[in-house]
Amino acid sequence: MIKPAAGSLWVYHFAASSCSNCDMEILEIFTPGFDSERFGIKEALSIRHADCLLVTGVLNPKSLSLLKKVRGEAPRPVKVAAVGTCALDTGIFRGSYNVLKPLDKYIPVDLYIPGCPPTPEALLSGLLGLYGKDKPGPGKRRKGRWIF
Amino acid sequence: MSVFNYILFPGIIFAAAAGAAVCWIERKISALIQFRSGPPLLQPLYDILKLSRKETLIPAGAPAPVFLGAPVLGFSALILTAMILTEAGAGRGFAGDIFAVLYLLRVPVFSIFLAGASSPGPFSSEGASGEVRVFAACEVPLILSVVTVILKSSGELSLAGIHSIQSYEGAFAASLSGFIAFAAAFLCLMARSSRSLFDMPSSGRDIMGGVFAEYSGPPLALFMLSGWILDAFIPLLAVLLFLGGSGLSGTLLRYAGLLLFSALVKNIFPRLRIDQIEKFFRYPVTAAAAFSVLLGGLGL
Secondary structure, rough: OOOOOOOOOOEEEOOOOOOOHHHHHHHHHHOOOOHHHOOOEEEOOOOHHHEEEEEEEEEEEHHHHHHHHHHHHOOOOEEEEEEHHHHOOOOOHOOOOOOOHHHOOOOOOOEEOOOOOOOHHHHHHHHEEEEEOOOOOOOOOOOOOOOO | OOHHHHHOOOOHHHHEEEEEEEHHHHHHHHHHHHOOOOOOHHHHHHHHHHHHHHHHHOOOOOOHHHHHHHHHHHHHHHHHHHHHHHHHHHHOOOOOOOHHHHOOHHHHHHHHHHHHHHHHHHHHEEEHHHHHHHHHHHHHHHHHHHHHHHHHHOOOOOHHHHHHHHHHHOOOOHHHHHHHHHHHHHHHHHHHOHHHHHHHHHHHHHHOOHHHHHHHOOHHHHHHHHHHHHHHHHHHHHHHHHHHHOOOHHOOOOOHHHHHHHHHHHHHOOOHHHHHHHHHHHHHHHHHHHHHHHHHOOOO
């Protein structure tokens, strides 16, 4: 049973060449069955609205450069969650010719959600764990990019 | 009007609280229709507080004064609208405030257009052009239905006066011309607040939030608050113009009914394309509103 939590977390879904099973499980938490809205978790429409990046799949050179670009476009503080075994430690694709190191070797990761794919319950309980932490996510506010 | 009125009641705090409450009610109704439990009561507050703590990004190439001024412009116009409507609902007001409201309701459209035009992204431009096209299409029928109301109340120009006439003469929406004008005006007002079947300009799935795609942090929070205030006070305008109701309880009952109806409409119908919205308002709705003016002139 997931503990009721209050807060607001808009998640942005970044599929870094995943096999799309993690992506289906992510979509599952927005459905009426799991109803992430009761915890204030919504899908961000644009990266400018995101509070948390859900990264799925193994990184390759192309998706890493895109991920870095997308993370740079998100307003701070933004959290990064590695979803699924592939993002955590490249899983069964380790050692393949185009596969890079795991996600946390390149950018700081706040939340690891293991599983192949992780269940919606695991995703929700992991995301709710972010509510307790009041520290800002990776990276402070950037100079010259913010006003208030 | 003192500082108390501007800040607390019926000013910023009251309008924002009413908007947040209506936002929660609508999200809860959507949730119940989809067999979910829905967001907690303070969810709108959590969203606003979270957004106010986030960074404000100004995209490269955007003129910062316009980009940041647009949400403030729309928000301040909506606060004034909410104040005038609340005062009119309480039976106070001034002659001609109906025109003031019609004028002030155009300012948010202008602010959304400025926001979309000053953001460099293609989604924002698409959203801004859609917003203006919907605005241009639904402006004429809205004014025609208001003309019907003025005809039926024999030249009364204050919202409070129109409301009090209906409390002893019966609601305008009960007569033939009044009902046609009410239907036309209600559709126009729903389109004006970019709601339910008319929310294509700010649609999430198709153009990533439309004009709001480049906004983050406090300016996005201001836009969200403006949208909620619009959602909360537009049914009140429809009630004052067409439904009447004697006393506070009668007015509030009609208001709640209209809110429930529009929430149901929002959940039942899919959204329309921009060109469908334009055609719909330009021909059938405008014709109906013009017909209602004719009927109102004949006294039906």
